[in-house]
Amino acid sequence: MVKFSVEALDIWFGKTQALKHVTMSVREKEILSVIGPSNSGKTSFLRMLNRFNEENPEFRMSGVVSMDGRDVRKIDRETLRRKIGMVFALPLPLPLSIFDNVAYGPRMHGERDNRRVAQIVERSLKQAFIWDEVKDRLHESAFKLSGGQQQRLCIGRTLAVGPEVILFDEPCSGLDPISTAKVEETMMILKKDYTIILVTNNVKQAARVGDRTAFFLSGELVELDATDKMFTAPSDKRTDDYIRGKFG
Amino acid sequence: MSKHPLRTQKIAFFLLLVATLLIVVPVGLIVVVIIQKGWPAVNWQFLSEMPRQGMRAGGIFPAIVGTLYLVTGAILFALPIGLLAAVYLSEYAKDNILTRSIKLAIVNLAGVPSVVYGLFGLALFVVFFKFGASILSGSLTLGIMILPLIITASREALEAVPYSFREVSLSLGASKWQTIRHIVLPNAIPGIITGTILGLGRAAGETAPILFTVAAFYLPRLPQSVFDQAMALPYHLYVISTQVPNVDEKVRYGTALVLLSMVLLMNLVAIIIRYRFRKKKKW
Amino acid sequence: MPMLRKFKEFVIEKLILLCGIASVIFVALIFVFLLKEGLSVFKFVRIGEFLAGRSWYPISEPAQLGILPLILGSLWVTFGAAVISVPIGLGCAVYIAEIAPGRTKEVLKGGIELLAAIPSVVLGFIGMVTLVPLVKNVFHLSTGLTGLSGSIILAFMAMPTIVSIAEDALYAVPKSYKEGAFALGATHWQTIWRVLLPAASSGIVAAVMLGIGRVIGETMAVMMITGNSAVIPRGLLEPLRTLTATIAAEMGEAVVGSEHYFALFAIGIILFIISFAINVTADLFLHKHK
Numbered sequence: 001m002v003k004f005s006v007e008a009l010d011i012w013f014g015k016t017q018a019l020k021h022v023t024m025s026v027r028e029k030e031i032l033s034v035i036g037p038s039n040s041g042k043t044s045f046l047r048m049l050n051r052f053n054e055e056n057p058e059f060r061m062s063g064v065v066s067m068d069g070r071d072v073r074k075i076d077r078e079t080l081r082r083k084i085g086m087v088f089a090l091p092l093p094l095p096l097s098i099f100d101n102v103a104y105g106p107r108m109h110g111e112r113d114n115r116r117v118a119q120i121v122e123r124s125l126k127q128a129f130i131w132d133e134v135k136d137r138l139h140e141s142a143f144k145l146s147g148g149q150q151q152r153l154c155i156g157r158t159l160a161v162g163p164e165v166i167l168f169d170e171p172c173s174g175l176d177p178i179s180t181a182k183v184e185e186t187m188m189i190l191k192k193d194y195t196i197i198l199v200t201n202n203v204k205q206a207a208r209v210g211d212r213t214a215f216f217l218s219g220e221l222v223e224l225d226a227t228d229k230m231f232t233a234p235s236d237k238r239t240d241d242y243i244r245g246k247f248g
Numbered sequence: 249m250s251k252h253p254l255r256t257q258k259i260a261f262f263l264l265l266v267a268t269l270l271i272v273v274p275v276g277l278i279v280v281v282i283i284q285k286g287w288p289a290v291n292w293q294f295l296s297e298m299p300r301q302g303m304r305a306g307g308i309f310p311a312i313v314g315t316l317y318l319v320t321g322a323i324l325f326a327l328p329i330g331l332l333a334a335v336y337l338s339e340y341a342k343d344n345i346l347t348r349s350i351k352l353a354i355v356n357l358a359g360v361p362s363v364v365y366g367l368f369g370l371a372l373f374v375v376f377f378k379f380g381a382s383i384l385s386g387s388l389t390l391g392i393m394i395l396p397l398i399i400t401a402s403r404e405a406l407e408a409v410p411y412s413f414r415e416v417s418l419s420l421g422a423s424k425w426q427t428i429r430h431i432v433l434p435n436a437i438p439g440i441i442t443g444t445i446l447g448l449g450r451a452a453g454e455t456a457p458i459l460f461t462v463a464a465f466y467l468p469r470l471p472q473s474v475f476d477q478a479m480a481l482p483y484h485l486y487v488i489s490t491q492v493p494n495v496d497e498k499v500r501y502g503t504a505l506v507l508l509s510m511v512l513l514m515n516l517v518a519i520i521i522r523y524r525f526r527k528k529k530k531w
Numbered sequence: 532m533p534m535l536r537k538f539k540e541f542v543i544e545k546l547i548l549l550c551g552i553a554s555v556i557f558v559a560l561i562f563v564f565l566l567k568e569g570l571s572v573f574k575f576v577r578i579g580e581f582l583a584g585r586s587w588y589p590i591s592e593p594a595q596l597g598i599l600p601l602i603l604g605s606l607w608v609t610f611g612a613a614v615i616s617v618p619i620g621l622g623c624a625v626y627i628a629e630i631a632p633g634r635t636k637e638v639l640k641g642g643i644e645l646l647a648a649i650p651s652v653v654l655g656f657i658g659m660v661t662l663v664p665l666v667k668n669v670f671h672l673s674t675g676l677t678g679l680s681g682s683i684i685l686a687f688m689a690m691p692t693i694v695s696i697a698e699d700a701l702y703a704v705p706k707s708y709k710e711g712a713f714a715l716g717a718t719h720w721q722t723i724w725r726v727l728l729p730a731a732s733s734g735i736v737a738a739v740m741l742g743i744g745r746v747i748g749e750t751m752a753v754m755m756i757t758g759n760s761a762v763i764p765r766g767l768l769e770p771l772r773t774l775t776a777t778i779a780a781e782m783g784e785a786v787v788g789s790e791h792y793f794a795l796f797a798i799g800i801i802l803f804i805i806s807f808a809i810n811v812t813a814d815l816f817l818h819k820h821k
Contacts, residue, residue, distance in 0.1 A: 007520070050419065057342050078533075082421035092412050095435060105420040110533075122312055154416075257720035259632055267622030271690050272642040278649070278657050281782075329550050336551030340544070346552070352811065353554040356627050359741075359810035360561065360803060361748025362651075363775045367782070367799040371564040375787060392557050399554065425540045452590075453650025456775075482652045482751075489656050490538040490755055504653050515648045 001028040003051060003165065003195045009063035011044060013056060018044040020219040022063075031196040033210025034226065035203055037248045040216040041197045046167050049131060050084040051077055067165075070167025082109060082149060085158030089170040091150035093142035098134050101142045101153060105161035117119070119161050129157035129186055166190065168198040172205065184209055203243055207231050215239045254324025254449040282505050289502025295517040299466065304495055309504055310470055314478030315452055315510070317471065318462065322394060322451040331399030336398070338406035339428055358396035362456040365393045369461040384474040386462025393457055401443020405436035434493075438525035442478055443519045449514035453507065455482040465491075534772050537687040569796035572596065576790075581797065584784055587761040589781065590789040596794045598801075603749060604678070608757060609748060612689055612746045613681025617739055619686070620693030622721035624738070627694070628701040629723055647691035656753035665784035670768055676758030678767040684752050689742035696741060696817075700734020701727055730744045744809040748802065750775040774798050 004026040011019045026032050034042045036105045047053045047067050051072055065072050074078055082105075094101050102121045111117055121138070125131040130152040134145070142153060151171060158166060168187065172180040187196055187209055201205050206213050207227060213238075214224040223230065223239045234240045242248055293401040297307030333350075341347040369389030379385045409432050455463075463483040471478045485503045488495045572581065576596045584597015627639050664685060667675030704727050712722040728735070758770020759780060772780075778795050784793040 035326040052415075052419070053419070055415075078421045078423050080421075088412070088415070090412075090417075092416050094413060094416060104417070104430075105422070107422065108417075108422040108426050110536075124324070137450060207365065253721055257718045260720045261626075264626040264630060265621045267619045268639060270637060271623050271646065271687070272695070275642050275646045278654075279645070284652070297665060324635050327786065329553050332547045332550035333553055336547045341551065343655075349555055350551055353558040355810050355814050356558050356807055357554055359744055359748070359749065359806045361775055361806055363748070363750040363778050364561070364565070364799050364802050364806075365566075367796060368561045368564055370782070371568050371796070372560065376564070386629070391718065395557070397791075411678070421538055423536075425543055442790070449648060453648075453652075455652045456779055459779055482650055485656060486751060487650050487754070489659060500656065500660075504656050508651060508653050511539070511648055511650055512645070517693060519644075522734070523704045526749045 002026070003028040003067065005064075005069075006048070006067045007064045007066075009048065009061065009065060009092060011053065011061040011063075013053075013060075014058040015171060023223045024214065024221055024224050026194075026195060026197060027212075030211040031191050032099060032210055033206035033213040034199045034216065035201075035206045035213060035242070036216035038119075038201070039218075039248070041167060042216045043169055043241065044132070044219075046086075046169055046199050046215065048072075049167060050081050050086060050163070052086070081126075082161050083163050084165045084167060085163035086167045086169065087151070087154050087158055087171045088228040089173045091147055091154055091174065093150050097139045097143060098145070098153060099138040100144050102157045102160045109161060116237060118202065121156075124156040125153075127159050127190070128152045129182065130156060148175050148177075148182060151175060151179065151183060151188065155183070160232060164196045164199070165192065167195065168200075170200055171198075173201065178201055180205075181235065194242040203245075203248075207209050209211065215242060217242070249302030261276055267313065271292055278468055279508070282501055282508055284501075285498060286501035287500040289496070290505060294499075294502060295506070302493075304499075308391070308481070308484060308506065310467060311479040311481045311484040311503075312506065313470055314462075314480045314508075315482075315507075317383050317478055319387050319451045321383060321439065322390035322393075323448055326389030326395045326444050326447060328362060330395050331402050331440060333395075333399045333401035333488075334406055335428060335433075338403050338433055339424070339432065344486060353395045354399055355522075356402075357392070360393075361461075362393065362454055365457040366460050368392075369457060374461055380475065381460065381462055381464075381477050382475045383462055383471055383478050386458045389457045389461045390451045393454065394451050397447045397450060398443055402436070402440045404474060405439025405443070408433055408439065409435045410470055419526050440522055441520045442450070444513050444522070445518035449511045449518070452514065453511045455480075461503065481510070542791050562803065565796055565800045568793055569798075569800040570793075571726065572790060572793035572797040575793070581794075585763060587777075589794055598760050598774070598777075598794075598798060599675075601772055601774045601798070603763055603776050605773040605775070607678050607764050608681045608685060608773055609657060609743060609746050611678060612685035613739075613743055615682060616686035616689040616693060616742060616746075619702070620690040620738075620742065621697055621735065623690070623695035624679070624694045624701065625723060625728075629719070630725070643691050643694050646687065647695075650749045651688060651749060652755075654684055655755035658752060658756045672768060674758065674770065676756060676770050678757055678764055678769060678771045681753050681757035681771075681773075682767060683754055685746045687748055687757060688749055688752065689746045692745050693742035693785065694736035696729070697735050697795075700731040703734065704730040705715060708743065709718045719801045733816045733819040737813040740809050740816070742811040744813065745807055747809070748775060748806055750779045754779055774802055778802075 002025045006022055006024050009019055009022040010017065034045065036042045036226060044053060053059045093105060096104065099121055102124050103117050104121050106117055122131060128148060133149060142150065159173060172183055175183065184205065187198065190196060198209060210227045212225060212229045213230045215222045217238055221234045223234060228241065229242060234243065260453055294307045295312065296309050298310055299308065300306035337350065369385055373379045373385035373388050374381055402435055413431050414427050417431050458480055462478055463480050464477040465487045467477060485507055490502060533574065540794050562679055581598060583599050585599050586595040586597050587600050588595040622809065627636055631639055658662060658680060662680050663675035666677060702709045708726050708730055709722055712726045753773050755777040759773045760770035764771035778798055782795055785795055
């Protein structure tokens with residue numbers, strides 16, 4: 001089942017073209033790894049899916065991005081972003097307590113019943129594998145957590161609004177190896193219920209985690225294939241060079 | 249190159265120090281003199297009684313009350329408009345001609361001479377809207393005068409909130425206004441309060457805008473409604489210094505002291521809030 | 532429920548836009564109302580006579596509405612204030628920005644902010660009781676209510692503006708300029724004089740312009756100190772009267788709708804235009820680098 005379909009997508013920020021004629025699709029409940037050097041367009045691509053690029057006043061596009069068969073531009077933005085969660089590169093807790101961080105999304109969407117909110121918070125933090133570490137200090141500031149814990153809190157926060165898709169934008173770049181492993185483990189478990197797209201600078205991480213992998217270079221989608229095949233017998237020489245570390 | 253660059257430097261630095269002292273020392277002296285000569289006049293009666301015999305006896309209570317009314321009215325007008333205008337500039341405005349015009353207009357409002365505000369208040373509120381010389385006219389005039397201050401301070405406070413917080417909120421599906429209301433504004437409040445109090449201080453000390461729009465030298469009783477005239481400290485000081493002969497010197501200094509204290513107290517509170525907030529900031 | 536929320540948000544966002552353009556509306560309103568009342572004066576007097584006429588006797592019959600004495604009064608007092616405040620203010624800015632050590636810097640900046648906060652009527656009062664008798668004695672004049680006294684007090688009012696904006700301009704100069712100069716062996720003063728000041732020049736020009744703008748617009752202190760004599764001043768040691776003080780002093784007596792009334796508004800138009808020009812130009816200088 002196709003979750004996202006991208007057709008002939010070109011995007012520009014001002015005069016710079018960030019994506020060139022990208023056509024591809026994302027399957028439901030798969031983990032798609034997106035790799036490529038910096039400025040290859042991978043983050044711009046990710047941000048197309050939840051219409052985040054529109055926040056930039058110089059953004060222009062042509063082509064279509066669809067979710068579940070519908071053009072995302074025709075879906076109400078807030079509804080779309082409720083279905084598509086995003087975890088950022090640096091852990092970004094809101095300046096609120098741990099509880100309020102996770103409760104923020106549901107509350108903004110109208111959830112008023114405090115008991116239900118508490119249930120959602122607990123469930124989300126458990127899904128993010130951080131409940132045990134924070135259950136006794138839910139009302140402390142989120143800034144008191146370590147980097148790895150904050151990132152898992154952010155994952156929990158994203159899960160609390162009940163998305164169908166989770167976008168990860170280099171989520172482990174600020175984390176130590178142990179926290180990184182925990183986040184990767186979480187992603188593998190979440191795959192059962194969510195479609196996941198992971199943008200990463202770490203080629204090995206992409207190989208560990210992704211079912212399929214997409215390689216972007218200078219705004220072009222060079223290759224998209226099953227991870228095993230891509231990493232053992234890539235079709236394009238550029239992919240091969242990048243994976244081997246000949247540039248990057 | 250001079251032959252003795254270090255000597256030139258010594259001379260230059262000395263002159264610069266002199267320049268600095270020429271500003272800072274008189275300021276200190278001014279404050280000291282006002283305190284010294286005004287303090288004897290300031291007692292509870294002075295602050296709480298009505299003036300008698302053209303201010304040769306009695307107190308300045310109605311002037312204090314009048315100033316408080318005017319300042320409150322000014323803020324009630326300027327804060328909502330100024331804050332929302334700041335929200336517009338910080339969160340919604342794009343880089344276009346409209347935005348540039350708004351910024352230019354703010355720069356201009358900030359630079360208009362206070363007496364021209366008085367003329368404007370007279371023409372618009374007193375005459376055209378027929379509010380007459382009243383607290384309403386005076387407050388609105390002062391309000392427009394401090395609007396640029398409120399907008400600028402609020403805008404800085406809003407822009408200081410890291411952009412990443414907004415991104416997080418939007419990514420969770422919150423709308424732009426929800427993001428502003430629940431994330432941006434609450435974290436900008438200390439800066440907004442600071443700007444508001446500084447605006448209050450400015451409004452309290454101005455004379456020219458209230459000359460034709462509200463101020464009276466002597467009113468037999470306190471104002472009962474916004475359509476009444478009022479006394480005000482700055483105007484009071486002006487009149488007893490220039491137009492009423494034989495007022496005891498310490499009464500004049502005392503009035504100056506009360507006005508100065510009010511304004512400086514407000515500035516001090518604003519600075520303290522700004523300082524404590526910077527220390528407490530969690531991000 | 533989302534529909535209701537979306538509607539509420541739509542209304543709020545329109546309100547925000549309205550407040551955003553409020554400043555433009557107010558500037559336009561000010562200009563319009565000044566024009567409305569002020570242009571009427573030209574029914575009674577030609578614009579050339581108004582601007583260049585040497586006699587200001589608005590309540591005589593027939594009224595003489597020449598504002599040249601007032602223009603010259605403003606110019607003289609502004610010139611005097613500038614001569615005093617610009618070198619001292621810039622010197623102070625350099626001292627605070629470059630030379631003063633840490634704690635002292637904070638104290639000095641506090642002192643400047645303190646000066647900025649003092650209401651003009653208080654400074655006018657102090658000037659009246661201390662400076663005016665002093666000037667009278669030092670120069671052996673019949674009265675100390677002179678342009679010079681006004682210039683001195685106005686200089687004090689302009690200095691915080693000049694100091695803080697010039698200081699910002701100096702801070703904005705990239706550290707690499709300074710470090711480069713030191714690396715070449717220049718002394719601190721040489722660096723300041725030859726590198727920092729030129730680099731900060733547009734900000735400094737803006738600082739001076741805004742300081743002067745503040746002086747031109749000042750009313751109360753001038754009214755209390757310069758003597759209010761509306762004749763062409765022959766120097767700073769005489770009483771004179773500025774455009775601003777004229778409005779403040781005479782509006783109370785002018786009958787609404789009389790020539791005098793319109794004339795005072797016409798003076799207001801001139802002041803508005805002057806301050807507009809100064810502020811716009813200074814703003815351009817401030818944003819030259821950005």
